[in-house]
Amino acid sequence: VSLEPKKxxxxxLADILREAITRGEYGPGAALPSEPELAxxxxxxxxxxxxAILILRNEGLVHVERGRGTFVREVPPIPRFANRRYTRxxxxxxxxRGAFDTEIRQLGFEPSSDLVLVGEIAPPTxxxxxLQLSSGKSVLVRKRHxxxxxxxxxxxxxxxxxxxxxxTQLEQxxxxxxxxxxxxxxxxxxxxRFTETLRARTPxxxxxxxxxxxxxxxxxxxxxxxxxxxxxxxEVTVHVLPTHQWLLHYEWSAEPS
Amino acid sequence: VSLEPKKxxxxxLADILREAITRGEYGPGAALPSEPELAxxxxxxxxxxxxAILILRNEGLVHVERGRGTFVREVPPIPRFANRRYTRxxxxxxxxRGAFDTEIRQLGFEPSSDLVLVGEIAPPTxxxxxLQLSSGKSVLVRKRHxxxxxxxxxxxxxxxxxxxxxxTQLEQxxxxxxxxxxxxxxxxxxxxRFTETLRARTPxxxxxxxxxxxxxxxxxxxxxxxxxxxxxxxEVTVHVLPTHQWLLHYEWSAEPS
DNA sequence: TCTTATTTGTTCGTATGTATT
DNA sequence: GAATACATACGAACAAATAAG
Numbered sequence: 001v002s003l004e005p006k007k008x009x010x011x012x013l014a015d016i017l018r019e020a021i022t023r024g025e026y027g028p029g030a031a032l033p034s035e036p037e038l039a040x041x042x043x044x045x046x047x048x049x050x051x052a053i054l055i056l057r058n059e060g061l062v063h064v065e066r067g068r069g070t071f072v073r074e075v076p077p078i079p080r081f082a083n084r085r086y087t088r089x090x091x092x093x094x095x096x097r098g099a100f101d102t103e104i105r106q107l108g109f110e111p112s113s114d115l116v117l118v119g120e121i122a123p124p125t126x127x128x129x130x131l132q133l134s135s136g137k138s139v140l141v142r143k144r145h146x147x148x149x150x151x152x153x154x155x156x157x158x159x160x161x162x163x164x165x166x167x168t169q170l171e172q173x174x175x176x177x178x179x180x181x182x183x184x185x186x187x188x189x190x191x192x193r194f195t196e197t198l199r200a201r202t203p204x205x206x207x208x209x210x211x212x213x214x215x216x217x218x219x220x221x222x223x224x225x226x227x228x229x230x231x232x233x234x235e236v237t238v239h240v241l242p243t244h245q246w247l248l249h250y251e252w253s254a255e256p257s
Numbered sequence: 258v259s260l261e262p263k264k265x266x267x268x269x270l271a272d273i274l275r276e277a278i279t280r281g282e283y284g285p286g287a288a289l290p291s292e293p294e295l296a297x298x299x300x301x302x303x304x305x306x307x308x309a310i311l312i313l314r315n316e317g318l319v320h321v322e323r324g325r326g327t328f329v330r331e332v333p334p335i336p337r338f339a340n341r342r343y344t345r346x347x348x349x350x351x352x353x354r355g356a357f358d359t360e361i362r363q364l365g366f367e368p369s370s371d372l373v374l375v376g377e378i379a380p381p382t383x384x385x386x387x388l389q390l391s392s393g394k395s396v397l398v399r400k401r402h403x404x405x406x407x408x409x410x411x412x413x414x415x416x417x418x419x420x421x422x423x424x425t426q427l428e429q430x431x432x433x434x435x436x437x438x439x440x441x442x443x444x445x446x447x448x449x450r451f452t453e454t455l456r457a458r459t460p461x462x463x464x465x466x467x468x469x470x471x472x473x474x475x476x477x478x479x480x481x482x483x484x485x486x487x488x489x490x491x492e493v494t495v496h497v498l499p500t501h502q503w504l505l506h507y508e509w510s511a512e513p514s
Numbered sequence: 515t516c517t518t519a520t521t522t523g524t525t526c527g528t529a530t531g532t533a534t535t
Numbered sequence: 536g537a538a539t540a541c542a543t544a545c546g547a548a549c550a551a552a553t554a555a556g
Contacts, residue, residue, distance in 0.1 A: 008524060011472050018459070034540060045526050050542075055473040058315060059459055066541045067534035077456060083509050191511050198455075198505040199334060200477075202275070202316055215268050216312040218475075218500060220457075243475055243500065248455040250507045252340055254448050265543065291521060302545045307522080323522045324552035 009044050013052035016042075021061055021072055032062065032070040057214040060244030075151045078103055079247040086181065086194055086226070100146060100154075109148040115173055117143035120162055127159045130225055130236045140165035142180075145210060152211050155240040164189060164234060180235060181226065189234040191226035196250075198222050200243060211242050218243050266301050270309035273299075278318055278329055289319065289327040314471045317501025332408045335360055336504045343438065343451055343483070357403060357411075366405040372430055374400035377419055384416045387482055387493045397422035399437075402467060409468050412497040421446060421491060437492060438483070446491040448483035453507075455479050457500060468499050475500050 007015075020026055033041070038049045053070055056062045064070045085099040104111035123131065123139040131139065139159045146154040158180065160170055169176050170183050181191055203211065203219045211219065222239040277283055290298070292306045299306075310327055313319045321327045342356040361368035380388065380396040388396065396416045403411040415437065417427055426433050427440050438448055457475045460468065464476060479496040 008472070010524085014472070036540080046541095047527090047543095048525065051524095053541095058473040059475060064541070065534080066532070067539075069540065082507065086511060193508070193510050195506065195508045198507075199503075200317075200500040215265070215271070216315040216473075218316065243457045246456070249452065250339065250455075250509070251450070251452045252507070252509050253450050254343060267543080293521080303522095304524095304546090305544065307524090308543095310522095321522070322553080324520075324554075326521065326553095 009042075010048050010051040010055070013038070013042055013044065013049065014055040017052065017056060018059075018061060021056075026072050028072055028074045028076075030072050032072070034069060054214065058217050060217070060242060063212060075109060075148045075153065075245065076107060077245060077247045078107060078148065078153060079249060081249045082194075082196060083249075083251045086191065104148045104153075107148070109151075111146070111148060113144045113146040115142065115144050117141060117157075118171065118173060123159060126223075127236055127238075130223060131159065131161055131233050133161060138162040140170055142170075142175075153242070153245050155207060155210060156237055158235060158237040160184070160235050184226070184228075184234055189228040189232075191234065192229045193227040193231070195225045195227070196222050198248070203240070207240055211240070213242065220246065220248075222248075266299075267305050267308040267312070270295070270299060270301065270306065271312040274309065274313060275316075275318060278313075283329045285329055285331045285333075287329050289329070291326060311471065315474050317474075317499060320469060332366060332405045332410065332502065333364060334502060334504045335364060335405065335410060336506060338506045338508075339451075339453060340506075340508045343448065361405045361410075364405070366408075368403070368405060370401050370403040372399065372401055374398060374414075375428065375430060377423075380416060383480075384493055384495075387480060388416065388418055388490050390418060395419040397427055399427075410499070410502050412464060412467060413494055415492060415494040417441070417492050441483070441485075441491055446485040446489075448491065449486045450484040450488070452482045452484070453479050455505070460497070464497055468497070470499065477503065477505075479505075 017032065026032055032038070032053075035046050035049045035053070038052075039046045042049075053062065053064065057064060060073060062070050062072055080103060081099075100113070101111045119141060120138050121141050123133060123137075123141075127139065128135070128137070133139070139162055141157060141159055143157040144155070145152065146156060160180070164184070164187060165171060168183055168187065170180060175183055178185075184190060199221055200218045201221055203213055203217070207213070207219060208215075208217075213219070220239075220241045220243050222237075222241070224237040224239060225233050226235040228234045274289065283289055289295070289310075292303050292310070295306045295309075296303045310319065310321065314321060317330060319327050319329055337360060338356075357370070358368045376398060377395050378398050380390060380394075380398075384396065385392070385394075390396070396419050398414060398416055400414040401412070402409065403413060417437070421441070421444060422428060425440055425444065427437060432440055435442075441447060456478055458478055460470055460474070460476045464470070465472075465474075468476065470476070477496075477498045477500050479494075479498070481494040481496060482490050483492040485491045
């Protein structure tokens with residue numbers, strides 16, 4: 001087997017492996033041949049193979065475990081329907097956590113999440129701005145790690161002004177039926193409008209470790225803001241997703257009511 | 258100058274350069290020191306420098322021109338307000354092309370676009386499905402290359418069922434005042450609802466070349482569908498964006514009308 | 515136009531380190 | 536402890552694009 005001279009060898013090898021994976025020659029969870037094996041098979045050096053695989057890692061197509069091997073990604077892109085997640089109907093069905101759960105379960109994976117932080121903190125600048133808080137005001141923070149059958153797929157951190165959240169069930173580990181938005185509704189701050197701003201950025205070291213990203217891989221950050229009837233921001237959630245792991249869906253009508 | 262042993266050298270060097278860029282030591286358009294220069298300065302080999310810069314390229318922070326040097330990105334992330342782009346108000350202001358133009362101009366850059374293809378074709382599978390066309394039906398395609406002051410920032414391809422577009426101004430280079438949606442409205446297919454599905458994927462060679470992407474960099478693909486009052490899809494546009502180059506904004510109300 | 519220096523792109527061979535089995 | 540697998544790094548070399556003369 002030999003490679004053409006037009007394109008770089010690592011690029012061609014990446015193309016070959018990508019094609020083999022999408023064709024199903026290496027199915028979800030399967031191990032690729034080892035780097036020395038691939039080097040021999042295609043007549044290139046090990047560093048060249050390594051670089052080809054680096055490309056597939058950046059694309060999220062494989063993940064590598066040192067000392068074990070290179071494995072094809074198991075979890076396909078997860079559809080996320082922004083509009084369906086926050087309807088009153090969904091809340092009343094007790095689907096606070098339901099949106100994520102449903103999305104994961106539909107793919108045949110087992111959803112789970114860890115609440116890794118709950119408490120009062122001074123908000124980061126970006127959050128203070130989003131919540132239109134004057135300096136010195138604190139917020140309630142709730143940070144969650146989310147998985148699809150072992151695989152980390154999302155990091156979500158919610159913020160509510162402390163002036164609203166103080167002394168309510170929002171401070172508890174379990175926010176109760178219907179979740180945060182139901183509690184906000186009871187407190188007279190029912191969300192009436194949502195905005196989301198998406199951008200790609202470099203992950204922090206913490207995010208990179210949790211989501212198992214390669215150096216140079218980007219994450220999608222969704223800044224989700226819930227506005228109440230008086231058009232005040234009452235809750236902000238930052239979702240951090242591996243770029244390749246999601247399908248995001250939005251919907252709106254031509255004439256805003 | 259020396260590097261710590263904890264993290265990889267290329268990772269540390271990438272961090273150093275990223276910090277220098279965000280700090281403004283190298284402003285937009287400025288050249289970084291050459292690779293041999295950086296290698297000498299930080300006591301590492303040239304391949305190591307090259308790999309550090311590869312990370313910054315994947316992040317979209319710099320672009321490299323062989324034989325010339327490495328330059329800091331000039332165009333910052335461009336805000337794109339999905340909901341504002343397609344209102345009747347915007348159309349009637351004659352802002353068919355206005356949304357993109359406004360977004361670019363607000364950043365202080367000069368928008369431009371090339372219409373590179375107009376005509377009747379057999380639709381790709383994805384498009385045929387989105388338009389709910391039975392096989393054998395053709396579509397009108399309009400493909401555009403879009404720039405912010407020389408820098409390619411987007412590739413947009415629109416599709417309208419040939420049964421609707423045939424013999425109308427949609428076949429012309431200039432679709433006239435208000436653009437495609439105004440013509441569709443005149444034909445009794447005024448869009449009443451829009452959906453967008455976003456995913457990250459590997460670019461084709463053509464996209465990669467036009468958007469000047471590095472091997473391993475991903476693009477955002479937006480599948481935009483316009484639905485008429487009878488909830489039939491009447492137009493589909495595929496937007497292909499460099500992942501790092503855009504800020505995407507969506508908005509909706511809690512209670513769908 | 516041709517030549518030469520500069521700059522990045524790519525690749526190899528080799529070596530060492532670290533994690534897993 | 537030994538074998539296997541991936542991670543990183545260096546030095547060297549040549550290719551290709553660009554710029555300057």
